[in-house]
Amino acid sequence: xxxxxxxxxxxxxxLSVHFGETKAVEHVNxxxxxxEILGIVGESGSGKSVTALTLMGLVADSAKMxxxxxxxxxxxxxxxxxxxxxALYRRFQGEQMTMVFQEPMTxxxxxxxxxxxxxxxxxxxxxxxxxERYQKVxxxxxxxxxxxxxxxxRAYPHQLSGGMRQRAxxxxxxxxHPKLIVADEPTTALDVTIQNQIIELLRKINQKEKNAMxxxxxxxxxxxxxxxxxxxxxxxxxxxxxxxxxxxxxxKEEYTRRLIEAVPSxxxxxxxxxxxxxxxxxxxxxxxxxxxxxxxxxxxKSRQQVIRDADFTIYRGEVLGLVGESGCGKSTLSKxxxxxxxxxxxxxxxxxxxxxxxxxxxxxxLNPCKTIEWLLTEPLxxxxxxxxAFKMSAADRRAEAHDMLRKVGLDEKYLDRRPSxxxxxxxxxxxxxxxxxxxxxxxxxxxxxxxxxVTLQAQIMELMRRLQDEMHMAYLFISHDINVVYQMxxxxxxxxxxxxxxxxxxxxxxxxxxxxxxxxxxQES
Amino acid sequence: xxYRMTKLIGKKLITLIMTLFLVSVAAFLAFQIIPGDVVNAIxxxxxxxxxxxxxxxxxxxxxxxxxxxxxxxxxxxHGDLGRSYRYSKSMNxxxxxxxxxxxxxxxxxxxxxxxVFFIVVVSIPLGVFWAQGKSHxxxxxxxxxxxxxxxxPSFFLGILVTYLFGMVLKWFQPGxxxxxxxxxxxxxxxxxxxxxxxxxxxIAMTARFLRNSMLTEKTSDYVRTAKSKGCTDRQVMYGHVLxxxxxxxxxxxxxxxxxxxxxxxxxEQVFGLPGVGRLLISSISNRDFPVVEILILYITAVVIVVYxxxxxxxxxxxxxxxxx
Numbered sequence: 001x002x003x004x005x006x007x008x009x010x011x012x013x014x015l016s017v018h019f020g021e022t023k024a025v026e027h028v029n030x031x032x033x034x035x036e037i038l039g040i041v042g043e044s045g046s047g048k049s050v051t052a053l054t055l056m057g058l059v060a061d062s063a064k065m066x067x068x069x070x071x072x073x074x075x076x077x078x079x080x081x082x083x084x085x086x087a088l089y090r091r092f093q094g095e096q097m098t099m100v101f102q103e104p105m106t107x108x109x110x111x112x113x114x115x116x117x118x119x120x121x122x123x124x125x126x127x128x129x130x131x132e133r134y135q136k137v138x139x140x141x142x143x144x145x146x147x148x149x150x151x152x153x154r155a156y157p158h159q160l161s162g163g164m165r166q167r168a169x170x171x172x173x174x175x176x177h178p179k180l181i182v183a184d185e186p187t188t189a190l191d192v193t194i195q196n197q198i199i200e201l202l203r204k205i206n207q208k209e210k211n212a213m214x215x216x217x218x219x220x221x222x223x224x225x226x227x228x229x230x231x232x233x234x235x236x237x238x239x240x241x242x243x244x245x246x247x248x249x250x251x252k253e254e255y256t257r258r259l260i261e262a263v264p265s266x267x268x269x270x271x272x273x274x275x276x277x278x279x280x281x282x283x284x285x286x287x288x289x290x291x292x293x294x295x296x297x298x299x300x301k302s303r304q305q306v307i308r309d310a311d312f313t314i315y316r317g318e319v320l321g322l323v324g325e326s327g328c329g330k331s332t333l334s335k336x337x338x339x340x341x342x343x344x345x346x347x348x349x350x351x352x353x354x355x356x357x358x359x360x361x362x363x364x365x366l367n368p369c370k371t372i373e374w375l376l377t378e379p380l381x382x383x384x385x386x387x388x389a390f391k392m393s394a395a396d397r398r399a400e401a402h403d404m405l406r407k408v409g410l411d412e413k414y415l416d417r418r419p420s421x422x423x424x425x426x427x428x429x430x431x432x433x434x435x436x437x438x439x440x441x442x443x444x445x446x447x448x449x450x451x452x453x454v455t456l457q458a459q460i461m462e463l464m465r466r467l468q469d470e471m472h473m474a475y476l477f478i479s480h481d482i483n484v485v486y487q488m489x490x491x492x493x494x495x496x497x498x499x500x501x502x503x504x505x506x507x508x509x510x511x512x513x514x515x516x517x518x519x520x521x522x523q524e525s
Numbered sequence: 526x527x528y529r530m531t532k533l534i535g536k537k538l539i540t541l542i543m544t545l546f547l548v549s550v551a552a553f554l555a556f557q558i559i560p561g562d563v564v565n566a567i568x569x570x571x572x573x574x575x576x577x578x579x580x581x582x583x584x585x586x587x588x589x590x591x592x593x594x595x596x597x598x599x600x601x602x603h604g605d606l607g608r609s610y611r612y613s614k615s616m617n618x619x620x621x622x623x624x625x626x627x628x629x630x631x632x633x634x635x636x637x638x639x640x641v642f643f644i645v646v647v648s649i650p651l652g653v654f655w656a657q658g659k660s661h662x663x664x665x666x667x668x669x670x671x672x673x674x675x676x677x678p679s680f681f682l683g684i685l686v687t688y689l690f691g692m693v694l695k696w697f698q699p700g701x702x703x704x705x706x707x708x709x710x711x712x713x714x715x716x717x718x719x720x721x722x723x724x725x726x727x728i729a730m731t732a733r734f735l736r737n738s739m740l741t742e743k744t745s746d747y748v749r750t751a752k753s754k755g756c757t758d759r760q761v762m763y764g765h766v767l768x769x770x771x772x773x774x775x776x777x778x779x780x781x782x783x784x785x786x787x788x789x790x791x792x793e794q795v796f797g798l799p800g801v802g803r804l805l806i807s808s809i810s811n812r813d814f815p816v817v818e819i820l821i822l823y824i825t826a827v828v829i830v831v832y833x834x835x836x837x838x839x840x841x842x843x844x845x846x847x848x849x
Contacts, residue, residue: 058749086758094755106746111768111843120764124755156844172754 007033009212010055010180014068016080016236017047017054024050026236027067034179035210037203039227039244041220041259043453044424047236048216052182054078055214056099057089072096072180095125098173102185104165108157114165115153118172125176140171144201162326163194167201174205181205182214187222191325191480192524199226218453220259224248232256262454263483279316280351281441281474282337286311287346289329289336303343306332308499310346314442317468319475321489321506323482323521329498330478334444337476352441352473354383356434360447362427366419372430373415376401379438390438404433407470409463425456429463436467444476449484461488482525486510494518537833544829545822549601552821553594556814563610563812584610597815607815611808622815626801626823631705633793633800635713637786639720640727644781648728652735652774653762656743671729683722683795690718702797719796723789727781734777738770745769771842779835786831787824 008031017025025047032038040048053059055070057077069079072092078084101107109117115137122133134153141149144167157165166186173181183202187195203226206213217223223230224244231241232253239253251257289307306329314320324330335341337348338355356379359365366375377397383390392400402412408429419427428448435443445464449457461484468475479485485492486506493503494515502515513519563584564577581587585596600607606626608619655667677685691699697718703711742748743766751765788802801820808816840847 056753058752090755090757092755093753099750099753101746101750103746107750109747109751109765109769110845112765120751120756121754124760158845169750172750 009034009073010214011071012051012055012068013071015051015054015070016066016068017050017059018064018066019060019062023236024063025054028233028236028238030231030238030241032180032212032214034212035206036229037206037213037215037227039223039230040214040216040233041218041223041230042233043218043259043455045235046233048233049184051233052099052184052214052216056097056182057084057086057093058099094121094178095176096178097180097182098176098178100166100169100173100181100183100186103189104162104169105157105189107169108165110157112156113153114155114157114160114168118168118175121172121175136175137171140175141168144168144171144174145197146171162190163197166190166194166198170198170201170205174209177209178211180212180214182216184216185218186215188217188219192482192521193325195222196524202226219263220248220454221263232259258455262458280313281316282314282351282355283347283349284310284312284337285347285349287333287336287344287348289332289341290343291332291341292343306498307336308497310500312493312500312503314474314476316352316441316474317472318490319465319468319477319488321485321492322476322478322495323485323492324480324495326480328495330480330495331446332498333495334446334476334478337444350442353387354438354440355442355444356436356438356440358428358431358435358443358445358448361451362424362431363419363451366427366430368419370418371415372405372417372419372422373398373401375419375430376404376415376433376437379434383438400437401433404437407436407467408433424452425459428452428456428460432460432464432467436471436473439471440473442474442476444478446478447480448477450479450481457484464488482521494521537829537836541826541829541833545825548825549598549818549822550594552818553590553597553814556812556817557590563814566810566812567610597818601819606819609808609813609816611811611813611816622819625816626804626819629799629801629804630823632716632798633788633802634786635705636716636720636723636789636793636798636800637782639713639716640723640785640789641782643720643724644727644731644778647724648731649735649767651728652732652739653767655732655736656739656766656770657758657762658740667732671733674729675726675733677726678791679722679726679789680791680795682725683719683792686718686722687795702799715796716798719789719792719798722795723785723792727785731774731778731781735770735774738773739766742766742770768842772839775835775838775842779831783828783831786827 010030010032012028012030015025015028016023028047028051030038030040030051040051042048050059050063054063054065055077065078065080067080070077075088075092077089077092108114115134118137118140119133122128122136126133128136137153138149141152146152146164146167152160152164152168157168160168169186181202186202187198190198199222202213202215205211215223215227220230227244229242230244230247231238232247232255233239234255240247240251240256242252247256248260251260287307287310288305289310291304291306292302310333312320322330322333332341334357336344338357339348370378377400380390380392380397380400384392398415401415405412405414410426410429414422414426419430422430428451431448435445448464449460452460464475465488475488477485477488479488489506491504492506492509493500494509494517495501496517502509502513502518509518510522513522564572564580564586568576568580585593588596597607606622608621609625610619612620612625614620614624651667655664658664687699690696697715702715705712739762745766748761748765751761756764788800788805790802790806792798793800793802794806801823804816805820807813808820
């Protein structure tokens, strides 16, 4: 510990950052040495990003540095009580320290060519000529494994895949060989297979360039694979900061232990439910789903096949998992099941009424203007329009909403609040309540926990299982994370490029995957 | 890309022609419905029935409406825009509409060009500067200033400009006008102040609009990326934010430009400029159908063409739209 501190290149000493009343970061001490990868792990709101952004001089202007200082080699970059020295920071930003962000699509300027955006680094910090700059950008693309660098140079961000965009971001961050690279959740927005490639790339860069790296993530497993040391953050405090092996072998803090346990894993025993009978709630036979592009008054439409020959049955009271990478057709399939896509061939038969849906993003899928009570009673009002069984008085609806709120683990004081006053986990509970209040036979959950932290993930998954025990509906549980699907599902379907390549009992598929794609998915995670 | 462009232009041309046709029918029908009679408008109410009947015959007003419309549109398709009922060239010859409008159009177009130039040149730097949010005082000041400028009616603004620059500073002769055929430089000089009157409220609107758009855009992730590279605030604003923030502003500018090119009626009136806007007003009250019909078609065409240019600008600004 002492040794590292002695040769530390970046020192964060007693840092506290507040946003008004909110204490985002409290008395944080961290150091990073050249060649070292420090992981900062914690749930969202734990202060890990604010710490990194403060270090980089990028934190919002509303942030106040209450105590401490930040040193880069021998320079004091920031000190409490002094306003941020933007000019001083600019001498380091880009040249000495760079950052890789979470969402490569939005972190790149959508209206500028990728090459020009990387080249801007050279324009700002070097005197190279136009040709030299071009040469150097292409070399940097090659170094991060982008084949065809000339093409990438000319492309706009939206023309590249997520993995390619993140590689371009890394090229941008490494082109001037900085002494410090901060990567803020660089793989969270990517598919598992791409995730691994990016992790390997970061490791390779660190080994070759011997620069200091800070890797921020909510996923302890990822940090374990890449980082030399791990700092665990909770509520703005660093609760634990030790070597990676030590943290995992013997977590000192209760919180760390909870984080390690919350990670969905195949090592843990599954929650088992007994399936009483094989009564189907939905049968899908030879389903092809098409998607339309364009189509105006004078332009021709193009029709693309998204789902090919899907064949499956969902039984009452079971959880059928659907796993695959983004863009494979998972969401299209769920929409077709709900009748939201009309251009289909084949057959979908429902044996239950009013199948419902739980969406991924609890932030944007709840109407922000409405109260929780209004949101919970809306499905009842809608159902009442078409089904006499659901015709009820406003008071009855309120009572139902009341019950539902308790079922999803919230108390009645939330009825009059609006979504913005709730946390992410609470909002997802409301989404679940909305889906279940009409007692549907089938609920389609499209990535319901992907936007949540690991500990919240575990809670929401447990809630979904418990409600299923009480209400006996079937779930079609969609996720890109095979470990999450493993935790939840009785049976699994694996989807690739619009085709279901494998389906069967969860344990069986995990023990002996038949399809090469399933094998790959299992290896990568 | 080439092919796509040709297709796009072709499509827009078809839309243009279809719209012009529908608008011409609508304008014709509207003229049948509104009360008032061109013969009375020309001869006054004291004329003898014989003279009225003769003029009616001469103007072809005794034909059924469909025939009159077909006659008129047939002429237009052959390049004959018809003759004004009201303005005459000599004692016995009515002034061709083409000549009449050809005389007034340059005034309106040059006024519009100058006004648009002022709007773009002033509002964009002002909006960018404002969005940087240097101080609260400046923010508040610009807020009050633009709001009050937007609230001032254009005739009053015209009077203020005339008073300040014409009467007090004596930079131009109020009410004066030199035709562009005689002295082009002098002509432009007379247009500068009307153009400023047209531009000022629009500058305030555009600057506010751009500022709001930039403030929204400033919270984007890519702005943080640009800062992490070591860009200065100015480099961030002009190099990254401006282009993305221009999308909604371009739509807004398109609306403004279409409005100005169609004729700034009030400002033309205040400054005594013989432009299209004034002609439209007088022709409507004179029931001078051939003139009104062509002016309406002109305005329609301007709006459609400007919106087409806005469409093209979108493609230049945002590469994602190019592929749609």
